[in-house]
Amino acid sequence: MNTKTLLQIVILFFASLSYTIAQIIPVEYQGQVTLSNGNPVSGVPVLVSGDMGTTFQAAGFTNVSGYYSGVLNVAQASTYFLAQIIGCNNNYVTTVFNWNGADTSVLFSPLVYCNTVSDTFSLCINAFVTDTNSLNANTYAIYLIQSATTASGDSLYLVNTDTINAGTFACFDNLVGTFYAKAMMLPGSSDYGSYVPTYQSNAFLWGNASALNSNSQSYQNINMIPGTPANGPGFIGGLVTQGANRLESENAVGDPIPGVDIILTNSSGLAVKHVQTDQNGMYSFSNLEYGLYQLCADVLNKPCIAPIVVNIAAGQDSVTNTQFSVGADAVFGWFTNSPVVAGQVPIIRFIENPVHQAVRLYNSSSQLITAEITITDITGRVYHNQVYELNRELTINAEPLSSGLYLIRCKVAGEYQHFKFVKQ
DSSP: OOHHHHHHHHHHHHHHHHHHHHTEEEEEEEEEEEETTSOBOOSOEEEEEESTTOOOEEEEEOOTTSEEEEEEEEETTOOEEEEEEEOTTSOEEEEEEEOOSOOSEEEOOOEEEEOOTTTSEEEEEEEEOSOGGGGGGOEEEEEEEEEEEETTEEEEEEEEEEEEETTOOEEEEEEOSEEEEEEEEOTTOTTTTTEEOEETTTBSSGGGOOOBOTTSOSEEEEEOEEOOOOOSSEEEEEEEEEOSSOSSOOSOTTOBOOSOEEEEEETTSOEEEEEEOOTTSEEEEEEEOSEEEEEEEEBTTBOEEEOEEEEEBTTBOEEEEEEEEEOSSOEEEEETTOOOOTTOOOOEEEEOSSBSSEEEEEEOSSSOEEEEEEEEETTOOEEEEEEEEESSEEEEEOTTSOSEEEEEEEEETTEEEEEEEEEO
């Protein structure tokens, strides 16, 4: 072999080597391992590979958010990548990313570590009454309500409804999380008006309802709560309106709210009747016997912390000045245009501490009050002082206040109440 031939071989060798090196590309990859309901799984070992004969290499373990990442050196001629784990049942789970030969970063589709029975479940809801003679003459609306975690805490949302005849079930599939179920008898039923809307189990307000989840029985029966028969001269009427400091509401303060469930109970706490507010936010109960009654408005996420107590008696058999206000996180009831009674000083409640945008005070009595509200810092400097005619809710703008500790003094009928709050 002469020198020229040897030189040609050497040139061809290095040219071939440079060509081969040019075909290997480092590619960054990322992916996530989850359960079938989307929840991340940490601590799972992941293997990745390209085609063209590339062997799997360890990508490490998933982090607390279920993610894994790394760099894979692959041949430019590769057309796809693989990511693989061993699932909870010792089965191989693989995801494929089709590659164009140019991208230097890829994102794998999620790898599902486990398809467990507890990930999703089904609920079938039935409603029934104790009067079997009218069992087949009633129809019901079944409401499925989900409990979801938000930035401000747990909240309830209506996610589905169905209509059933007596003796049948409303079934909801592929559920994930915690739910509540409610049944309401529909107009046209033979027992309509004799039973109040009922939650599972045996509650007429959502705050007393039982939660349902993947550990619950698939078939649930709601035993409708009967009302208490009444045949008297009594009448109670009123209005439900939008309160101040509302959240995610299109209603202006004072606007009537239709479709709100109003539950009337007697002095023993037993349900008497139920009505829904009409398009004008109005409600009424008639044919009531003499006695003491309590009204509550059932609104999801908003406890009825100030129910209305009404005494129906001779000479006072018609009470028409009851009103509920639906605030940001509670429902409050009172009597409109009702004066303060001497010797009965109403109690003002301070709710929501720490304060962000507004100081919120509530008159927890059933009386119209005159209240002097003073806000100071801990040195005694006065930031707010004003007299209010307070029916139920009062919102005071707190945005001008700097962060720190403040004091509230409430003066009503010569008596004082004091609160502290932190402005953030």
